[in-house]
Structure formats: structure tokens, C-alpha cells
Amino acid sequence: MDFAAIRSRLAGAEGRLYWRSLSELSDTLEFREFLHREFPEQASEWNDPKGRRNFLKLMSASLALAGVGACTRQPPEAIVPYVRQPEEIVPGRPLFFASAIPLGGVARPVLVESHMGRPTKIEGNPEHPASLGATDAITQAAVLGLYDPDRAQTITYRGEVQPWGAFLTAMSSALGAQKASQGAGLRILTEPVTSPSLSELIATILQDFPKAQWHQYDPVGSDGLREGLRQATGAPATPVYHFDKAEVILSLESDFLGATDGSVRYTRDFADRRRVTDTAKQMNRLYVVESSPTLTGVKAEHRLPMRSAEIEGFARKLAAAVGTPVPTAVPGTPMPGGELVEKWTAALAADLQKHRGNSLVIAGEYQPAAVHALAHAMNQALGNIGTTVTYGPSIDPRPVNRHASLAELTTAMEAKQVQLLLILGNNPVYTAPADLKFGERLANVSLVVYHSLYRDETSELSHWNVPDTHPLETWGDPRAYDGTVTLMQPLIAPLYESHSAYEVLTTLTSQPTRKSLDIIKDYWTRAFSGAGGWSLKNAEGQPFASADAFWKQAVHDGFIRGTDTTGGGPATPFAPAPKAAAPAAAPAAAGTTAAAAATPAAAPASSPAAAPDAPSPAPLPEPPQTVGGLELIFRPDPNTWDGRFANNGWLQEAPKPLTKLTWDTAAWVSPRLADERGLDRGDVIELRYRGVTARMPVFIVPGQPDQSVTVFFGYGRRLAGRVGNASEESAAFNAFRLRTADAPWFGAGLEIVKTGDRYLLATTQDHHAMEGRNPARVATLSEYEKDPAIISHMGHTPPRTLTLFPHADLQYQYTAGHKWGMAIDLTACTGCGACVVACVAENNIPVVGKAEVDRNREMHWIRVDHYFTGDIDRPESMQAVHQPVPCMQCENAPCEIVCPVGATLHSSEGLNDMVYNRCVGTRYCSNNCPYKVRRFNFLLYQDWDTQSLYGQRNPDVTVRSRGVMEKCTYCVQRINHARIDAKKEDRLVRDGEIATACEAVCPAEAIVFGDLNDGNSRVARLKAQQRNYGVLEDLNTRPRTTYLASLRNPNPELEPPSGGRTTGH
């Protein structure tokens, strides 16, 4: 107590001073604090963010309230029966809605299965030309992405949770500052955009802020294609390939079966030309010249491996041989040489010339513009343009070189010219080429707004973080690879406080609170009236009666007919919305002629802000100079892509094609290079390239060129989420660390150094040789034509009479009712692995994690086996064959007789059923299964605890617990649904009415399921083919799943027909 102070205060007081205590009188800090406090001492601990007590309290509170929080997002729970039954909702029966999952701005059309408002499974949209009912693996996994508990959930500003209103206020004040300078400091960085309405929205913003800049970046996009076609055709164009018309195909490193926007459709068209039947023994022929083996490459009849940089030289050689004028090469372009290349060039040129008009040359997405131009020139010379390849107007509203665009932005950031930066997706801090130093330069921007699905590496450096909506939660209208406008509709209200890209971008306009649906519907209402050059027709080719009818039909179909670029769809317009835009809330009125009359003024090209000249095309990347060292090749990871799917357990666990690697990435080296450098699988190497280094574990891949090392994006993520976060060890396995903007896909000058460290790589298949057992039977077309029995002679099939029960009446013959079976065409299968992920999604298959995969305990009910053949020292001889293996549903099932409790039994329709409830888990069935398709829950693999994942599970399929065996059921839940429907209508199930998950997803239509008792069913007809065979039939298991042998159609000039083949007995 400071008495001196008290005295002085009393003395200095004017008038009579009342004091409560001596403390008050002394006016100590403590007392002031006491007065200030509403509650006594401990209460204010709440405000101390670091207080341990506080932390514990919050922890307990969040635990206690976690359930409550989750509940708020559930659909309202009705505790009384419906008074009025909602239309079409029958509990237990799913509904399907058409939508799309965009990747890199391009739509993947889908149908989404919804159970009582929960999207649970994705199928392809059968009517959409880009899908025809199939999807790829990444799209299949999107449904898990929706329920990912690690998604960004709240809007934050510098880490503090903020309401949407606060964001609007912040944006409006930031824009106020930009208004004066016409937006000189405003930059928008997006992923590629193909959506017409989003394009219009951006154009509108650029009209309001004429000096603002829009940058597009896509770490995986193809700049070469864009530039090459601009060079060749003089205008931005969208190529569409027609593999259904191509007899001879040459791919110059294009992975058109695996990793392009149109791969799903291309795979179908390509496979359709290979469906050899007993009567039509014709198939196309595929040549692939590539560096790193791809799914396309291993599917090819002939594959010529070379360094990525040499492809251009090869294309020049070939173009000259085909008779195309070849522009002079930039000096230093490496030219491949040698006897093999000469032989190839000659044979290939001859074969292409022979098939003028029905051949196709396709250049790789990751090849420079020159190769694309050459491919175009060759197609032109061969008369393929208009038949096997067509060019439509660009679906890209403003085609720019993505890397140049990003480089421009980083330069501006460096020069502190950027005050407000809006980043939509992309995670550029992680994905930008290392030399652009994006993360470092982001510090120069005064306000960074980042909009993304996850709190990732970029979120950390951004001021505002706005969670993005998942594609299943929002509206949209992206275009598919062929330009078809594909409508996205939300399947569920946003699970978190998310906002779509529309809602974020619209904050920059004069109507900052518009909703996605309003923006899109408004656009298409005007388009219906003629804006933007769209001509909207219904399925019969007639105009719609009204805008409303059009909209309903489009949402129902999931796409707008006739908008594909080859079918007359226009280029995606890049024009601002008319100033007198129809009010968003009056869509019904928009169909009237009055509204139509109000809008035609929207003349896109005349608007000054919409200056169609994109920033002048950035100079082409110099062809990499031949310098010493190895070639470094960059590729997107087939599963995690550019890292955006790193937190998706299904994709992480799905074995990557060719390596069957899960959960990790690896640098691919050829066997010879590995031998030279003393490398073994799992050895960690240091990659030194242009002054930067990264580390990678090594994977030895046959068919890889000896002088190239391939690395994949998508790993070494620091902030991906609980699934995708890199460990301390794997943090350096980041290919983006090596990437430079000038050579985004390959470059010379790589040095690799063995570090001596080892890294565990978990694969699902370790043995890639067939050991003379012919599980996957391969023959050439000519061999097969000569002797169709060649396939059946590769194995031994015991007669049906071989049985311990010779009396016919003791043997069930499956003559009555259905007799389910499956045929898998290995000629069609490309090994993409979509069936694996589709099966996981359909059948509630758990993710087990890397350690368990390494112990061979992965749970996939269908796997894609992969076998290499060929001489390891001649990479060009390497061939591979893929074989999807679900349960064989053996009629004489070895698993059934050994189960002590009868938990696996045969149904009258021939299914090998698994009764989970009865299973005690002796694992004898698995031991006795010669195909090893049974999967055991060694531990509790299902995630019972993460609430957000509950919604994903298929309610028709049991969620298995620990200690239980499980296996492929031929999707028995789908069979039962169809059977119930059929019984109600008093008929048998029709062929094609049931599609198993793997069949439905297969882009190649390689898997066909159906009733063998119906002689006309597709599966019965396939099984009647001479190239049909059963795996391990010699064990007399009588598998119901059989295979159609893989046929190849080699060019006799490159592969002389062999005399004899070793066959089984």
C-alpha cells in the first residue's frame, strides 16, 4: 500500500472524495484491474488464448459439443411421419442427380447417388458425351473429398474466425481503395476457367476495374497444346480426337488413355476399336513414342522409349518421312538416332500413309508447342483433320500460357504492384514452380484472399481464408473436354461455412451478395435469349418452349445439349454481363421476350474491357538444351494429381498404375540406370537440378528410358491434412521444388546422388512376372486369327464331369432363375484403376494406411494385377498387361468347404456369399482361395469415430468390423435392388439392369456383368467367344468371372510373327 500516494491523492482532491477502500485510494494497478474486471480473478483466463486452463476447458467443451455441432448440419429430423410424402423420396431407395466434378476447370460429368440427402457414390453420366457412364478414379474419390473432416470449415482473417459479413466489409473497403486506381493493384489468380458464367463474372470485374489483371495457373495444364495449336491453326482451338474412327494411332507421349481431360471418352472409343469377336477379328493399332511409361504406352502395340526432349526430334523425322514440310528446328534440338529409330520411322510412316484419313497423330500434353504443331501438320498431311481429329473453338475464355501468367503475377508481386490478390484454389505456394518464389513474394501483397477447400500451405500465408464449396455442394457450369456445358447442382447444403468461387468473385462486383445459382441461372436465361452465341436445343433438336423448360431440362440432364465445340458450341465467351442485367431473383420472367430484348445488347467483342487479346503469348519455352547429366521429367501423380487429392485416403491407397505403389511417390529410374548407380527400390536419392535439390525414393520401372528420371507431383505436402501430411522423412519428396517455369515438364542437367538412406515404399503387388502360369493370356491378332484355340491351349480346363458327385441330381446346375457371371476383356482394359476406387466407394471398404498395405493387408475387393513381359535390357520390348481381379465366384469354391461355421456359402444364383455376422475369422477361406481375393479385417480398419465420414457410407452395404473376412459380392446390393424391382413387375431382371460398381465405372467397358442363363445377355455372348478363358481353371474351381484374352495387333515390320508359342497342356 502506497501511503504516500494516498496522501497525495487526498490532498489533490477537489471537494469531498469518497473512497471505498484504501486500495482504491492508492489507485494501484491491481485495484484498477479489479474494478475493470466484471468477474473475479480466474474468469479472465478465458481471454488468454495461451492459458493452459483455457486450453483444457476448450478441449473439453469442444469434445462435449462436437456432436452437437455436427448435428446442426444434418437434415432436420422429422419425428412424425410425413403428412405429405415428398415426391420421389422412398427411404432406402437412392436418387440420382446429374452434376459434374471439375478438375483443372474442365468438367467430368457425373450422376451422384443420394441416399436421403447424402451423396454416397458417383457414377458417370451415361448421356453425356464426355462420360458415357464412366468416370476416372479421381472423380470416384470426390465423394470422400466432400466428407473429408480436414476441409477448411470457417472463414478466417489472420487465423481468427470471422463471419461472412466481415469478409464482405473487408472486401468492400479494399475495393474502395482500388476504385481510384481502376484496380491497378487488384489481381485475381484462378485455376483454368471454362465455365461461361464464371468467365462472364470475371469479365465483369475486369470491366469495373480495367487495370486489374486476371491470371490463370494450372500446375498440370498443357501450355504446349495451346501454343502449338495457335501456331498451327492461327487461333485458339480445342482439339477433339475421334479414336472411334482411327485405325492407326501414334501418340507422341500423349497419355490419352490415362491423364487427359477427355481420357474417359477416349478410352471408350479406343477400346471399341479393339473388341475382337469370333466374327470380327479387327482391331486398331497404337504406337507410342514416350519417355516415362504411361498407361497408354504399355497398352500400345509398339512402344519406343526415348528421352522426353528427343520426342520433338523424332516427330521431325517422322513428319519428313510422312511428307510434311518440317520447319527448321531450333539449333540444339536433340535428334534421336540409331537403327531402331530409323526402323520405326520407316515402318510408322508407311503404316500411317496406308491409313490416310483414319490414322491419328496425337502429341503429348507435356510436350512443347513445336511437337503439337508437327502433330497437327502430320494429321493435315494424312487427311485426318475433320475425321479423326476435329478442332472446335476454344473452351478456354482467355487462352494464356499458364506458367507465363503466373510468372507475370510473381513479377508484379516482387515489384509490390499488387495490393489485393484473390487466389481461387491451386494452392500456389505449394504448386508454383520453385523459381517463381511465390510464397516469398506473397509477403509483398498487402491483402491476400485465398479461397480453397483446405487450409493448406497457401492459407498459412494468406490474410483471408474463405473455405471453398466442394463440387457436390454448389452450382456450376464448367465445360467438358469437348466443350459440352455441364451443369453442376448441389447434392447437399454446404457442410461447412463454405462459399463458391462465384460468391467470392461476386464480392468484387456491384452485387456482392449474389448466390451461385442466381449468377448461373441469370447467365443461361440470357443465353437462352441469344446472348453469347449459344444455340440451345433439346434432344430432338428443337428450341425449348421457355427458359424455364430449358433450365429444368439442363439441370435434369446435367449438361446442355449441342454445346460441344464440334457440334456447334461457341467458344466460351469472355464478356462482361450487361449493365442492366436481369434481376437475379426473377428467373421466371427472364424467359419472356421483353427480357430477351433487353439483353441482346450484350455484344461480347465490342466491350473494351473484354479485350480479347490476352496478354501477348509468352515466349515459348526454349527447347531444353542438351547439357550433361540426366533428363528430369515431371508428371502429375495419377492419384493425388498436383497434391490437391493428397488428403484423400481412397486415392492414396489406390495402387498407382504400373508400380502398384501406395501412399508415396517415387522417382522412376530404368533398370540399367539403377544398376549403374547401384540403386535399389526404396533407396533415397538426392536430385540436384538447376541449383535446387529434392529427395526421392527410387522405384525401378522397366521401360523407363535410361537417361531420364521421372518425378511426380503431389507429395511432400506440409499442410494437406491428417492423411496427406508428409512425415519429416518424406517432406523433401516434393517435385515442385525442382520445377522451373521455363521448363515445366522436362529438362536436362539432373544429377542424382545416392544418399544411403532407405525409405519404405508400400506396394500391393511385388511380383510382376507370370512364372509361366498365364493368368493373363496374351496373343497377337495374327496368331489368334490363325488358331483361335491358342488362348484355351494356354491353360487346362478339366471336363465338367470331373466331380466327386457324379450323380447329376446331386449337383446343382443353376438352370432355374439367374446365373450371374462376369467377363473381363483384357484387350480393352487399360489398367486405370477406376474400378478399384469405385468398389471402395460402393462397398464401404476401409482405408488401412501405409503400414498395413506394407503388410499385405489392403482391403480392396478388386485389384488390378499387372504383369511385365519383355527383355529388361531392351526397354522398347517391355510390354505390360493389366488384369482386374474381383472374386471369381467359383462354382466349386475352395473357400466354402473349409469355413467351419458356414459363413461363406453359395447362393442359388451362383454367388459366393459372405455372411459377415456369422464369420469368426479363421482365415482358412483366404488361405484356400487360389485367387487370393478375400480380405480380412486384421484390425479395426473402419473409422468408427470420424463423424463426418458417416454420411459417405453406402447404407445398402454392411460396415464390417474387426475380425471378419470380406470379399467382392458382385455388388449383391445392386442385384437385390434390381431383383426387387423385377419381382414387383413380375419379370426377370433385364440384361444391363444391374451394373456392378466396377462395371459401371469402367471407361473401356472391359467389365461386363450379367445373367448367364440369358443366352442373349452381353456377358453370355462374351463368354461364348473363343478368347474367353478362366484363370486357374485347371483347379476345377469353375470361376464365374472369366477373362477375354489380351490381343495385340503388332506391325509385322516391327515385330515379325513368331513361329511357335509355348502353351500349356
Added chain:
Amino acid sequence: MASPHADASQIKRPYKAPPPVIEPGHTFESVTGKITSIVLTKYQPVAWIVTTLIAFMFLNLLLVSVGYLFVKGIGIWGNNVPVGWAFDIINFVWWIGIGHAGTLISAILLLLKQQWRTSINRFAEAMTLFAVACALMFPLIHTGRPWLAAYWLLPYPNSMNVWPQFRSPLIWDVFAVSTYGTVSALFWFTGLIPDLATMRDRAKHRITRMIYGALALGWRGSARHWQRYENAYLLLAGMSTPLVLSVHTVVSFDFSIGIVPGWHTTIFPPYFVAGAIYAGFAMVLTLAIPLRRMYGFEDFITMRHLENMAKVTLVTGLIVFYGYMTEVFFAYYSANQYEKYMIINRMTGPYAWSYWALIFCNGVVPQTLWIKSLRTNTTWLFIMSLIVSVGMWLERFVIIVTSLHRDFLPSSWGMYYPTFWDFSTFFGTIGLFTTLMFLFVRVLPMISIFEVRTLLPQAKVEGAEGH
């Protein structure tokens, strides 16, 4: 205790008759006194205390391992797909095999009137019981859901009308092993009754007397008792005899019914039975040699016993080795690529070490028993019996793991690596076995008193039947 403690072989014998099965100089009293004194005392050898403590430690490890197993699941072991069975079933077959010697000694040798069996049958039977106890644990705990397997494998009437699947060899196993366990326990207990009565009569403490008295079931040694006893014992021996053959035959069906290359062979039943007897006798030797030393039982378990057991080991070892050669021949003669690959993989594959170690343990080492000096060397016999036990464990490892890890489709080939819990469970069962064995030695006469007494010359003099 006037008997010399020298080895029987050192005694010069003018005649060619086999050495006696009991050293000379014993009386009824000395036999009874010596055997009962081990139990009816407050003191036990330090070696007993130390061994029991170590064994008890391992028993606790077993409890921890099984507890953790029940909490987490089979995944704590190294089992996987394709190797669905590994240590669990290896240990099961190993223990069951070990059990066989007991039944063989007590039943078959009884019927064959092999007198030398009397001084080893008691603890061989006990060994059987404890081995079966260890073995029985595995079929239960190796399942994914043991709380259900515990009764779902039994045919009990239930409202759902669900029965076990009688075509499965695992069900046959349940019946075979449980029958075996029951008969072995009965046989052992029946054989114990007269001795329990002796213990009751000699026990000083009241409670001890009451316990032994209750267990002796009112045995008074009357002629009627003896007559009934002999009948019952003979009947049980008759029942046990086929079990010696059937149990391991059924166990071998677990494999031979399967279609896995390396399992699916007709040689398995005889080969498994021989292997079981072989392993069992090795285990009896492993136990008998230290016990006779620890308790000074060289008089009762003489060199003749050890040598006989060594001979049985040698014979059955040769049968087992013949089995190995037959497997190789089958693989060649079948002209079946899977069988051929299986044997090549065993010999040269990643687990080749286990195959060659097996050949060494079961093929090479027992050949030393042809030599009399080694056959009568207790140290060597002890070492050899341990090697045989290891060899028989490896045999099951080779059969189970190397057959499963590479079966039909090369894409599904994999490797099996045991974890800490695999080993802890295995060593834990050894702890359980040893603990039970040492407790048995402490509380029950480990050698059949009344039967050994019949071996004495006095027994022959006093009456034709001895009793």
C-alpha cells in the same frame, strides 16, 4: 538308498539281457518315500524356484499378449493375405504334436506291455495335458472374433437352427482335439487315483490330507478297487490308442484338405503322426533329463528309459525325413507346375533358410542316435531333443508359411514377417507349459508310485499279479 548312481552302461554285465528299468536296491518303502517326499515337503530345490519364476514370468507375458490381442485384433501379429495362418497355427500344431508322446507312452506302450513306460508315463501324460492346453488356446485366439468362435464351432442347438459346417476340417479339429484333451485328462486322472490315496495317507497336514483325500475318490486299495481300476485303465488305454493316430491325422487334414500347393498331399496323415511322436519324445527327453537330475530320479528314470526314447525318436525321425523326401518326389512326379514351384521355392526361395534348418534339425541331427555312446549321453540327448523341438517347429513353419506365401497367382505373392507379439505369444505358451509342469511336479507324484513298485523284484516274488 544304496543304489549306485552310476550309469547303467558302466556296469559290467555278464549276460545280454536288457538293463533293468529300475536300479537295484529299492524297496516298496524307498520308492514310495522318495517319490512322495518331493511333494510332501516344505522345501523345494532352488532350481525349481528359479525355473518356476522364469516360467511364470513368461506366463504373464502370455496373458499380456493375449489381452492385447483381444483388445486390438489379429493385426498385432504378422499374419496377412496370402499368409493367413502363421505362428498361431504353427504353435497349435507344434503343441498338439508334443502332446502325442504322452498318450503313446501311456496307452500304446501299456497295451504292448512295455514295462519301461511306468516310470515316465505320469509326467509324459501331464506333459500331454499341458501341451494340449497350450495347443487348444490357439485355434480359439487365432480367430478374428474369439468370443464367438468359442461356441460357434460347437454343435449346440439354437433357435436359429444354425450348425457348424461339417465339411470343414476345422470342425473335425474341434472334435478331435477336444476328445483328445478329455480322454487324456481322464486317463491321467484315473492313473493318479491310487497315488493320490497314497499321498492322502502320507500327508501330515490336515488340509493337504483333505485335498488329496477328495481327489482320491475314496480309494482304499481293496481288491475290488484294483480290479475296477485295472479295467477302467485298460479301457481308457484302448480308447486313447486310436486317438494317437487320429488326432494328428485330423490336424493334418487342416492342410491336406486345402488346395494350397504344399498342403494338398496324401502323405500328410502318417507324416504328421510320426512327426508328432517324434516331437513328443523329444519333449519328454527335454523334461526328463533335467527332472531326474534335479530330484535324483536316476534310479527310476534309468539310462534304459532314455535310450529307448532316443530309439523311438530316431525311428520316427526317419519316418519324418522320409516324408520330406516324399514331398520332393511328389512335386516332381505330379508334373504339376504349382507343386514343382512350391518345392523349388522352399529350397531356394526367401524362406530357404527355414527349409535347410529343418533338414538339419530333423534329418541330420537325429542320425547321431545311431551311435550308442551319444544315445546314452544325457547332455547330448538333451541338446538333441531341443534341436528336434526346434526342427519340428520349423517343419510347421515351412509347411504353413512357405506354402502360403507363394501359391497360385504371382500377383498375390507376399512375405510374412513375425512381430513382437507373435514371439511373445509363442514364448508365453512355453511359459504356461513350464509353469504348469513345475506346479505339477510340486503337488502331484510325478512318477507313478504304485506302478514303479510293481517293477521291483519283490513284487514279482510276493504274488503273480503283484497287488
